[in-house]
Amino acid sequence: MMLISGGKVLRSGTMRFEAADLVIDGDTIVDVVSPGSVAAEGKLVVDARDRLVIPGLVNGHNHAQTNLAKGLADRWTLEALLNHAPWTGGRRTLEEKYLSAAIGACEMLKKGCTATYDMFAEFPLPTVEGVNAVAQAYADVGIRAAVAPMMADRSFYEAIPGLADALPEPLRTQALAIRYAPGAQSVDVCRELARGWRFGSDRIRLALGPTIPHHCSDAFLVACRDLGREFDIGFQMHVAESKMQAVVAMKKYGRTLVAHLDELSLLKPGFCVAHGVWLDDDDRARLAANGCSVSHNPGSNMKLASGLADARAMLGAGVNLALGTDGAGSSDNLNMFEAMRLASFVSRVHDRDCSLWLSTQEVLRAATEGGAQALGFGGLIGRLDRGCKADVVLLDLAAPHYVPLNDPVNQVVHCEDGTGVHTVVVGGRVLLEAGKFTAFDFDALRAQAARAVERLMEVNAESRALCEKLEPYVNQYCTGLAATPYHVAGFCQH
Numbered sequence: 001m002m003l004i005s006g007g008k009v010l011r012s013g014t015m016r017f018e019a020a021d022l023v024i025d026g027d028t029i030v031d032v033v034s035p036g037s038v039a040a041e042g043k044l045v046v047d048a049r050d051r052l053v054i055p056g057l058v059n060g061h062n063h064a065q066t067n068l069a070k071g072l073a074d075r076w077t078l079e080a081l082l083n084h085a086p087w088t089g090g091r092r093t094l095e096e097k098y099l100s101a102a103i104g105a106c107e108m109l110k111k112g113c114t115a116t117y118d119m120f121a122e123f124p125l126p127t128v129e130g131v132n133a134v135a136q137a138y139a140d141v142g143i144r145a146a147v148a149p150m151m152a153d154r155s156f157y158e159a160i161p162g163l164a165d166a167l168p169e170p171l172r173t174q175a176l177a178i179r180y181a182p183g184a185q186s187v188d189v190c191r192e193l194a195r196g197w198r199f200g201s202d203r204i205r206l207a208l209g210p211t212i213p214h215h216c217s218d219a220f221l222v223a224c225r226d227l228g229r230e231f232d233i234g235f236q237m238h239v240a241e242s243k244m245q246a247v248v249a250m251k252k253y254g255r256t257l258v259a260h261l262d263e264l265s266l267l268k269p270g271f272c273v274a275h276g277v278w279l280d281d282d283d284r285a286r287l288a289a290n291g292c293s294v295s296h297n298p299g300s301n302m303k304l305a306s307g308l309a310d311a312r313a314m315l316g317a318g319v320n321l322a323l324g325t326d327g328a329g330s331s332d333n334l335n336m337f338e339a340m341r342l343a344s345f346v347s348r349v350h351d352r353d354c355s356l357w358l359s360t361q362e363v364l365r366a367a368t369e370g371g372a373q374a375l376g377f378g379g380l381i382g383r384l385d386r387g388c389k390a391d392v393v394l395l396d397l398a399a400p401h402y403v404p405l406n407d408p409v410n411q412v413v414h415c416e417d418g419t420g421v422h423t424v425v426v427g428g429r430v431l432l433e434a435g436k437f438t439a440f441d442f443d444a445l446r447a448q449a450a451r452a453v454e455r456l457m458e459v460n461a462e463s464r465a466l467c468e469k470l471e472p473y474v475n476q477y478c479t480g481l482a483a484t485p486y487h488v489a490g491f492c493q494h
């Protein structure tokens, strides 16, 4: 048994800190008691004096394959990022897939995040070995995850109406040669994964990640829907991330992306929208009515100039709100404290009354309980209550940003940058102590990462050259499409 004693513990009901001790048996919190009321004898004691004690943060949206690509891009829109995906994420060995996931898992753990929704991408289709390698990386580092193989049956160049026609030859032929596998093959791989899943449902869950609605044929989306129902597994999709996507939906479907997904009966509890920047009131009402979640990823949205999602409107509509970093290709760090700070700040830049800004308590709830629900771990993690899994982060009150300690919740959301993370416990195991990994050799990954990147740059050189030639055409065409007026009711996006 373990006793985390002497700390100020975030209580889920009030979202306030109270002096309390946590009693842990195995991987579960079995009691939350007043300080000193349970004897330490026979227990592993984690000294939480001078610490804030919060649930492990939950990252609502991420991509394991991008950790080897962090920092590669500067001035890329989402569309430029998708254009460059063949070389930034392509031709990975199985070992590199594991390595990329492990690097991200370590970064999250070190920054107080103990669970993540991971849309892991392979091209031209997911593989059983690849998805298992990523799940194994999370298992080895020790954090929880929902791993959703990211899939499509149309390439970026096929998915955007008119884009291929706007490319000159031979670029058009070369771009159209980048083809995904037929959707039925991807579904078969996911079925095989679901049948043989060996990581448990309370540690690492399998989910489905058909990436972007119009990158998937309706038949493929329906097949994914049916597979999700058959195995009762969650979904994550990028929905209405950029304005261009919202415009394409009207062109292609004559309705919004969310309305289209609703027509196909994809929306359900366990369905998580990544981003949701360009949602209207009707979209949010549909998501709420179907018990869906949205992972709000303000850092990625700002870096890629996707827009500013209206988290207040989501909460107001009754949508479950999670927060995420997005992948290291677009964020470029995996710091959930930064995601919280940005979510708070972004909610203020809309021209509206300050009572409608997100409060720090709402932000902290989204990064914990909201994320837990989005990942399919609702009730298990995201709270420090009796019966919950013991995923616990201790923040050091000696860190400069807590001196003086005026309001712990405000300071966790607005001051903490991850440097105050002292101890991280996941499932009752201490995985980080005094900021150092206790159970995983992160340093060993550094040399592997350097070697992997050297190899990948070489094998992807030709692909990179093609993507660089395509970029100006993609930018010009997509910027033109995005210039179409698109008014989102209830919110001023231009």
Ligand SMILES: [Zn+2]
Pocket (backbone or CB within 6 Å): 061, 062, 063, 119, 238, 274, 326, 327
């Ligand atoms: Zn994403």
